[in-house]
Amino acid sequence: MISDVFTFLVGGKAGEGVKKAGSVAAHIFSNMGRQVFQMDDYMSLIRGGHNFSVVSTSSRRITSQYMKANLVVNFDKRSCDTHINDIADGGIVIFNSDEQKGVDGIGIPLSSEAEKYPMKKLMYGVGAVAILSSTIGLSKDQMNQNIKNQYPRGIEDNIKFAGSIYDMVKVGCQNRFPLERGDKERKILTGNESISLGALAGGLNVYYGYPMTPASSILHFLAKQAENFGLAVVHPESEIAVINMAIGSAFTGARSMVGTSGGGFALMTEGFSLAGITETPLLCVLSMRPGPATGVPTYTEQADLMFALSAGHGDFLRIVSSPGTVEEAYYLTAEMLDLVWKFQTPGILLTEKHLSESSMTVDIDIHNAKWAEMKKHNEGKYKRYLDTNDGVSPLLFPPSNEVIKCNSYEHDEYGITTEDAHVIAKMHEKRNKKVDALLEYLKDKKTVNIIRGEHPTNIFAYGSTYLSVLEALRYGKLNPTTIQPIFLSPLPTWELKEFKNQDNIVVEQSISGQFTKLLTEKAGLKVKQTIKRYDGRPFDPIELSQQIKEVLK
């Protein structure tokens, strides 16, 4: 038993309310002032299959799900079989006795009980909430209040159904897992919600997205908030249209963002390059899932790093960064919006399914978000591509009496097409000045998170893998120094110098070790070993702490 963590796992078919039950559990815990990490594992289908939600909670900060659960609720046989090894010491399994007999655990006639109500199978999730409520010692009143708040449809039936399940579990299991209260109630956010809010805080005006897991929920969240925030949120015919529309919008001064996953981003790269030569401020959220090609749509990986770093044909400045926590996703999205406008170049906020779609209790200081600022043209004759000391030309937007020409061909300072050797070289040099300007700007900004430890070995991770590492170290009571580069292009080599010849371990989710390559090639780091996972699943803190321990030996 992991003494300070309680984990609830619920599994069943898609359409039975598995994910909802997980999120209600997360709310129950956060209502108690506890912190929560929820990971949903689901297949690429609408009905059937096997889905599960795993919610780990603690009275301290928690940054990962644990795959050893104290309470496992299985709606069907497949869930029982799948999670047979996911039970913590002293944990209990509650299964649907209408689906199977003779298995270890406590059988509850979930199906026959649900059959009594018109919603039938849709109520299984409510049953799971009742089981959780009973085992963690909530009163029926407390449970009913949660159900009322979280399941607005069919409240009376739900409460009646939950009551009978609660009583069935009571015998022997009531208050089996008493949970202490935490310090304060916190909001629960997914990574994608945090990214969306960060973009809104940074000044977002338009969002374009073509549905693709795991980025779609940004499109959905912003579409829902469009009226509230005065946004245009559009789902066009393809990712190619997405990025070209965003470039059109940015031309008018609109802060534009697009979001997708690897395959969609592959289609966007032509437009990404267009943003490079036209010096269009454009932010793209790239949420990685296992590739190549269609890969595994609803799972996680970090194998698009090299692709992101070199996306688009031709030489131009690309800014790539990756948030390590759900909170950081908020600040970093706003900061990236600011950076792409400051330096008039495309940027990528690189993340993964594990961060995009997992939920956490968060402490966010919303006022700490940057606001997208830009260099503006004041008066006089306008040249869209005026050569300047830092390579950044002042911006002007239509309507204006001055002519603003934005050009995909190599162009002169006015934006008129050129094939002149001197002008071609000069414009390359102009755009290239922005590389140094950005480096100079970032030098005194926070570009890396370092937590100093006592062990002489250092651990490097980026993106959501950082969350897994933090939890693994907490679980294993290990204290190496952990380093999470927030920026991947430019890689903050000035911050990494001190680790160059030390003992370094990298943890990442890519079979070829793309992040390791980046660190060794760009920062000259010596890497002793890379701990990799590439089965689509995020690291489990218990397993990962074992792996880290072995390397630290």
Place this chain on the structure above:
Amino acid sequence: MGFETNAEITWCPGCGNFGIRTAFQNAVLELEKKGVKREDIIISSGIGCHAKIFDYINLSGIYGLHGRNSSNAEGVKIANPDLKVITFSGDGNGLGEGLAHTIYAAKRNQDITLVLHNNNVYALTTGQFSSLTPPGWRGPSTPRGSFEIPFNAISLMIEVGATFVARSYAGDIKHLTETLIKAVEHKGFSFIEVLQPAMPYHKWEEYKDKIENLNEEPKSKEESFKIAHNAHRFTIGIFHQEIREVYHKSLYGDLNPVKNSISRKIRLEKINEILKY
């Protein structure tokens, strides 16, 4: 203020594109007389001979990628619906590489104008057959003659939802100017196919004798479609006009996302509201 830029004009002498440029400039002058402000006019183009018009007319806009110009135009309009957006396209650019974008701009009734320079050929890339080339074209990619059937651009655009569909001719500046004015004034997606010879590949004579005016005024979409379908491909005139809610109005009503951008302070208050426990 003139329309000239410092760009060197590299269209072939006698190219139909000169006629399109002249007619467009005339149309802008006429529209200005009618109260349209020149600074509100934004142009975009794809890549090909048609697209060079971007460099040769001193108006603001985006010289985009091959086939993607109507998406740029849509993005401009969505962010700032006060702007009048005209996008220029070639037959290969707009109905080959950019077919999906052209069709979807019409489907959405995006309030922009698309001018399709139809020279029946990929001119700039040395004469390959295009989406509108009749079978039998001996180009470098089809040395034994092309054998695909061409699209009928007019009936296609009526079918997919364009609310103003016309054909004009680069050799009839008056007709083209008038059609351009009507297209820009039309509220909704307006499409003009402009017949234009490309000098190395065609002769003006091939067009002159065949051009004929559309004498009918179709009463319904079905009738428009039928006429467009059966008409001679040198028939010029307005084939279809209808009124349908424009895209940006359906999307956000009277909002202008750029002009009405919400302040940081109000945004943070709204975010605070969302994050309230």
